[in-house]
Amino acid sequence: MAQTRTVDVVIIGAGAVGENAADKVVQGGLSAVLIEAELVGGECSYWACMPSKALLRPGAALLAAQSVAGSREAVTQTLDADAVLKRRDEFTSHWQDDSQVSWVENAGIELIRGHAWLTGERSVEVAGNDGGTHVLHATHAVILATGSVPTAPPLPGLADIEYWGTREATSAQTVPDRLTVFGGGVSGTELAQAFARLGSSVTLVARGDLLTMYPTEARELVKAGLRADGVDLRLHTSADSVQRNAGGEVELVLSEGGGTVTSDELLVSTGRHPALEGLGLESIGLEPKKLTTDTTGRVAGKDWLYAVGDAAGKVLLTHQGKYEARATGTAIVARAAGTLHGDPAPWSAGAQTANDGAVPNVVFTDPEIASVGLSLQQARDGGRNVSEVSLPIAVAGSALYADDYKGWAQLVIDEDDKTLLGATFVGPDVAELLHSATIAVVGQVPLERLWHAVPSYPTVSEVWLRLLEKYGL
Numbered sequence: 001m002a003q004t005r006t007v008d009v010v011i012i013g014a015g016a017v018g019e020n021a022a023d024k025v026v027q028g029g030l031s032a033v034l035i036e037a038e039l040v041g042g043e044c045s046y047w048a049c050m051p052s053k054a055l056l057r058p059g060a061a062l063l064a065a066q067s068v069a070g071s072r073e074a075v076t077q078t079l080d081a082d083a084v085l086k087r088r089d090e091f092t093s094h095w096q097d098d099s100q101v102s103w104v105e106n107a108g109i110e111l112i113r114g115h116a117w118l119t120g121e122r123s124v125e126v127a128g129n130d131g132g133t134h135v136l137h138a139t140h141a142v143i144l145a146t147g148s149v150p151t152a153p154p155l156p157g158l159a160d161i162e163y164w165g166t167r168e169a170t171s172a173q174t175v176p177d178r179l180t181v182f183g184g185g186v187s188g189t190e191l192a193q194a195f196a197r198l199g200s201s202v203t204l205v206a207r208g209d210l211l212t213m214y215p216t217e218a219r220e221l222v223k224a225g226l227r228a229d230g231v232d233l234r235l236h237t238s239a240d241s242v243q244r245n246a247g248g249e250v251e252l253v254l255s256e257g258g259g260t261v262t263s264d265e266l267l268v269s270t271g272r273h274p275a276l277e278g279l280g281l282e283s284i285g286l287e288p289k290k291l292t293t294d295t296t297g298r299v300a301g302k303d304w305l306y307a308v309g310d311a312a313g314k315v316l317l318t319h320q321g322k323y324e325a326r327a328t329g330t331a332i333v334a335r336a337a338g339t340l341h342g343d344p345a346p347w348s349a350g351a352q353t354a355n356d357g358a359v360p361n362v363v364f365t366d367p368e369i370a371s372v373g374l375s376l377q378q379a380r381d382g383g384r385n386v387s388e389v390s391l392p393i394a395v396a397g398s399a400l401y402a403d404d405y406k407g408w409a410q411l412v413i414d415e416d417d418k419t420l421l422g423a424t425f426v427g428p429d430v431a432e433l434l435h436s437a438t439i440a441v442v443g444q445v446p447l448e449r450l451w452h453a454v455p456s457y458p459t460v461s462e463v464w465l466r467l468l469e470k471y472g473l
């Protein structure tokens with residue numbers, strides 16, 4: 001058995017979130033050991049955000065050029081799939097993590113490559129990738145930043161065949177002629193469009209509507225975008241079984257006599273759950289199920305254990321996980337210094353306050369959906385006295401942007417204090433509008449003051465003015 005080494009903070013998982021947590025505690029003067037079983041940088045860098053956006057961006061750029069008379073005539077070719085895949089490979093650094101390892105080392109963080117698990121209170125064991133064993137004792141904290149894993153649907157036949165998860169789709173080296181996507185959430189919708197634009201004939205099967213968490217108007221615009229790309233949308237459709245036939249084709253048998261969808265590849269994108277299995281949580285009396293964490297990420301009943309990012313299961317988004325990591329790191333440093341007792345004040349640096357009602361998110365389809373804060377339904381369910389104002393995006397900036405610009409925007413307003421609770425924008429490139437709304441929501445800016453935030457002419461941001469006018473300002 002290796003000798004026990006004592007460090008201030010042990011972080012299990014070196015995805016974007018674990019890296020940020022480690023950086024924050026080291027900046028605060030504590031020592032940190034970061035443990036990673038696969039690639040430093042995690043899912044987002046190699047199999048999720050970066051490669052999926054790299055697959056989507058060329059198609060959006062092409063459509064942008066095709067949507068303006070003058071440049072439209074200059075577009076004489078379709079997407080060059082090989083060039084798109086090559087560019088995607090650059091964004092994933094060819095699945096090599098040297099640059100991220102350099103960053104970790106330069107940040108003063110010790111990295112151990114291997115698989116880690118808890119063996120008791122504050123104790124972590126690591127089976128090193130080099131065959132060695134490490135036993136660590138954490139003086140101040142252990143942070144679980146182990147990410148999430150795909151949730152397989154209970155589809156008869158699935159376990160017996162080879163199929164794509166999002167990892168295989170985002171790292172694909174060829175474009176299948178026919179692709180079936182099973183699951184109508186964010187991953188399925190984005191990747192269906194990416195592969196359709198790369199030349200696949202795509203069928204998307206979803207048990208409900210697409211992207212059910214967004215307003216109907218937003219969903220309809222995205223569905224129209226996918227259909228324009230030739231995606232065959234089979235919505236409100238379940239499947240009874242799946243198999244690969246003698247020729248290797250995937251046959252997905254739809255329920256209620258819906259027929260069989262035959263394709264070359266099947267992408268299953270039916271959600272993810274926190275990666276907590278095999279982490280030794282049982283050794284400290286916890287189940288490897290969703291953990292309950294407070295505003296600093298601290299696990300209920302354990303004053304030394306924290307979970308952040310996908311592992312915490314609050315919000316499965318990179319930017320929000322990194323925000324959690326910054327808050328958690330700040331709280332750990334303050335607790336170690338004896339300057340924080342109990343919970344930090346809301347909106348102070350050690351609190352994850354924005355998780356409650358101020359989370360921004362973008363669906364990178366074409367058109368995009370960019371949304372922050374509470375939806376109308378969430379606000380009502382929370383007992384808030386709310387109203388909404390919405391309209392198609394039709395301003396000078398949008399008309400200039402594309403000849404047939406189609407977009408939609410909505411504000412959700414707290415009627416008691418006349419502030420913004422949420423906003424949704426749909427349209428080409430609206431992601432870049434989102435931060436203005438995030439600032440308004442986080443800042444709880446009164447609408448009367450927002451009225452004085454004058455949008456530049458002629459930009460798509462002018463939709464803010466139209467929304468406030470429609471509201472009655």
Ligand SMILES: Cc1cc2nc3c(=O)[nH]c(=O)nc-3n(C[C@H](O)[C@H](O)[C@H](O)COP(=O)(O)OP(=O)(O)OC[C@H]3O[C@@H](n4cnc5c(N)ncnc54)[C@H](O)[C@@H]3O)c2cc1C
Pocket residue numbers: 012013014015016017018035036037038039040041042043044045047048049050052053114115116117145146147148166170187275278279308309310311315316317318319320321364
């Ligand atoms: C297809 C797809 C596209 C996405 N696109 C976006 C997007 O555009 N924007 C966005 O904000 N989010 C996006 N997401 C979500 C985003 O990828 C995740 O929220 C993010 O990766 C979570 O980061 P994390 O550090 O918590 O976990 P991860 O990135 O999963 O990192 C966890 C790390 O821990 C390691 N690990 C796990 N267990 C152990 C162990 N026992 N010992 C040692 N190491 C361990 C893993 O190897 C992994 O590297 C996307 C997700 C998918 C699937």
Ligand SMILES: NC(=O)c1ccc[n+]([C@@H]2O[C@H](COP(=O)([O-])OP(=O)(O)OC[C@H]3O[C@@H](n4cnc5c(N)ncnc54)[C@H](O)[C@@H]3O)[C@@H](O)[C@H]2O)c1
Pocket residue numbers: 152153154182183184185186187188190206207208211269270271272315316317361362363364
């Ligand atoms: N642009 C982005 O920020 C981005 C992109 C992709 C993924 N993500 C994140 O990654 C996470 C995972 O994405 P995802 O698309 O896999 O999950 P998701 O939760 O967004 O969607 C899962 C979909 O699968 C369906 N589903 C679940 N179980 C099913 C079953 N048994 N049979 C049929 N359908 C079933 C659900 O109804 C849902 O439509 C998301 O929570 C999201 O936060 C973010």
